[in-house]
Amino acid sequence: MNDILKKGKFKREEKNPRMVKNKLFHRLVIFLSIITISPILLIISKLFIKGFRQINLSFFTETAPDTFMAMTAVNNGEIIPGGILNGITGTLFMVIMAAIIAIPLGILIGVYLYENPGRVYANIIRDIADILQGVPSIVLGLISYIWIVKNVTSGYSALAGSVSLSIMMLPLILRSTEETLKMIPTSLKEAAVALGVPYHKILLRVLIPTGFSGLLTGILLAISRVIGETAPLMLTALGSSVVNYQIDKPTSAVPLLIWEFYNDPNMVDLIWSSSLFLMGFVLTLNLISKKIASTRNAF
Amino acid sequence: MNSEKITKGALFIASLVIVLVTGGMVLSLVGGTVPVFSKFGINFLFSSDWNPTEGREEYGALSFIVGTVLTSVLALIICLPLAFSTSLFIGEYYRGKRISKIIGTLVDLLAGVPSIVYGLWGFYVLRPFIVDLGLSSQGFGIFTSGLILAIMIIPYATSITSEIITLVPNDLKEAAYSLGATRLEVIFYVIVPNARSGIVASYILAFGRALGETMAVTMLIGNSNKIPGGLFDTGNTMASVIANQFGEADGLKLSALIAIGLLLFVITGIINALGKFIIKKLS
Amino acid sequence: MSITNLNIKDPVLSIKNLSVSYDGEKLAVKNVNADVKKYSITAIMGPSGCGKSTLLRALNRMHDLYPEIVTTGTVQLNGEDISEMSNIDLRRKVGMVFQRPNPFPTMSIYDNVIAGYKLNGIKQKKSERDEIVEKSLKDVSLWNEVKDALLKKGTFLSGGQQQRLCVARALAFQPDVVLMDEPTSALDPIATSKIEELLLELKKKYTIVLVTHNMAQAARISNQSMFMYLGELIEYGKTKEMFTNPTDKRTEEYLTGKFG
DSSP: HHHHHHHHTOOGGGHHHHHHHHHHHHHHHHHHHHHHHHHHHHHHHHHHHHHGGGGGGEEEEEEOHHHHHHHHHHHHOOOOOOOOHHHHHHHHHHHHHHHHHHHHHHHHHHHHHHSSOOOOOHHHHHHHHHHHHHHHHHHHHHHOOOOOOOOIISSSOHHHHHHHHHHHHHHHHHHHHHHHHHTHHHHHHHHHHHHOOOHHHHHIIIIIHHTTTHHHHHHHHHHHHHHTTHHHTTTTTBOOOSSOOOOTSOOOOHHHHHHHHHHHHTTTHHHHHHHHHHHHHHHHHHHHHHHHHHHOOOO | HHHHHHHHHHHHHHHHHHHHHHHHHHHHHHHHHHHHHHHHHHHHHHOOOOOOOTTTTEEEEHHHHHHHHHHHHHHHHHHHHHHHHHHHIIIIIITTTTHHHHHHHHHHHHHHHHHHHHHHHHIIHHHHHHHHSSSSOOOOOOHHHHHHHHHHHHHHHHHHHHHHHTTHHHHHHHHHTTTOOHHHHIIIIIIIIHHHHHHHHHHHHHHHHHOOHHHHHHSSSSOOOOOOOOOOOOOOOOHHHHHHOOOOOOOOHHHHHHHHHHHHHHHHHHHHHHHHHHHHOOO | HHHHHEOOOSEEEEEEEEESSSSSSSSSEEEEEEOOTTTTTEEOOOOOTTHHHHHHHHTGGGGOOOOOOEEEEEEEETTEEEGGSSSHHHHEEEEEEEEEOOOOOOBHHHHTTTTHHHHHOOOOOHHHHHHHHHHHHHHOOOHHHHOOOOSGGGGGGGGHHHHHHHHHHHHHOOOOOEEETTTTTTTTTTHHHHHHHHHHHTTTTTEEEEEEHHHHHHHHSSSSSEEEEEEEEEEEEEEEEHHSOOSSSSHHHTTTTTTO
């Protein structure tokens, strides 16, 4: 539009203060946008530059070193030995447990909302899910501390960690299930009804398979959301120096290890590689779910 | 139909779970608050005393309420021009073009960075930068925390705002252009007024996220329990004091931290509900 | 007022005083009485909003899906009240084809045809299934086009082919009645005429009730026609007679295009 004005007969418009302001604003928008994206570039490059050399096979296969080993290595100018195996296993363990709790529940509730669109009760459920989604993760950690650490496992535990993560995942899965199902044309459901298919079969063998990629996307996004969480785990899983699969005992997690490394002057160098790993994992999950979403079957 | 009734019943029971969980959360938080509340009453909210020494325990949440408000408001102020510009970039100036997709993806990546990584980057990169600028001796404090929070909430504000901007009907914009308006004028006289409630809602939601952020703030705010005196003073937010001091807390101190958790729950709940309400009214 | 000048012995469907309301107050279908003749095509036509789809969907109790919808009156299938049958049984005897072709996107062509059996958990030998699939696809003249691609998903087919697949899916149960709700309105003219040819063949073995907004289509292929207006069955008779000599003034106005 502005080009047309500039091109020919309206030369004097170029000096027009309105045009000048227009141009300046455009430049300002570009400038500020560049500033906005610079942190992500800086962060990723920093993680890469400082973290890359620490990543080797033992990174994935050995548990975190103790502070003495780390101190010796640093004094000798070597790479700190050990890895984050206890963190990786702990994270996987708790996330899988959280998923086992949150996925079936989230899908069921999502289906419920889809099947009862206008009802007042359903709207209330939806609003409650929105509230739950906005609760800061540290508060969920407090809750899980009160419920599980104090009353169920009498101490910090992987179960408590999973519970806090599952509460975080639940509203995300729930909403994405409902949204996915809503996008399936009703005629598909009606076609199944017209064939005399019983209700639960329509859900299990028509609606859910058809919406599968959407449901999967929601689940992956929920997982990528909780994998990086530290605060709730500080109050529930606490951390552990060994690989641990007992649900009633404390366990480690990658973010918890990062926190431990950060707090220990000898282990500080390890934070970059662990962060790089964590971020890489989160980004990969995000990319995968975006890919799934875009190659979704047309209904 | 028997199987239909059973299935519908199962779905209904599933929906009850979420009600029970949320209700249980409120009850547990309130229950945990009772000890500290019965000792200090409503004064808890207005006192900035925070003394965990046994025998002379004093707890008050005011410093942390102030810390939260200061950091979040600062984050919002910094975030506003940045997110708005980026939204205009993606939703108006370069809409549909490849560069928008790239910028949009990069902004989305910001949302994927774990809070602790922001904290680390803030600690090792931002903080020395602020120290070098001579703004603060150690680099901790409200300003640094507010800055990192701003970066963290930009993707939330940007994604909603840019989408709202694209929803402004084309014919309104064309009508303005046909009257000789410049792009800047179309933005401020057509797009913004039409998208106003959506834009406001997106910033309210971004604000809500800033209120609850924990790790990054914990690592940058300095962990002191007084009301911050200035922009570069140290302090604590409601979220960061819980993270920083949960360690060996029990008894009255635990109750105080739970009370702060309840406060956080309520405040973020209200802010988020407000934002969602405005968005609902739009559609 | 409905005027009928047909005399149908042993009707396959018998509709008595059928009324349907979407909100418990306003009637979308008002007190319809009609019998449907076996092995023929009965068209239901009328302007938008006249209740023709609502009437059709009452015949296989589709309205059961939506609890706000109130249906009164009776429909009998071969003498049996359909509200006393289980809806699963009913829907095996009364099949439905929809306006937009809707094969199940996650299933192959083969599985789509046999979907009624599979989803109902009916155990069959593979040979039985193969037979049903082949017969149904042959009945809709799709067999030759897809016989080598049976395991592919149905979504690569053209609109017309997909719709024929949906007809095959409905025919797999060998139902007594096939209900069709504007089956060609989403198709191009060539696909439409193919489906119309198909229906003319099918009526030799099946009873078809066809809702159409295209009165020329009704004239082309139906044996009997119902004209509905504002929820009422205004006129019902042999198609040729109704089109050349409508009894009710409103029918005449509709047929001469005075209102859509």
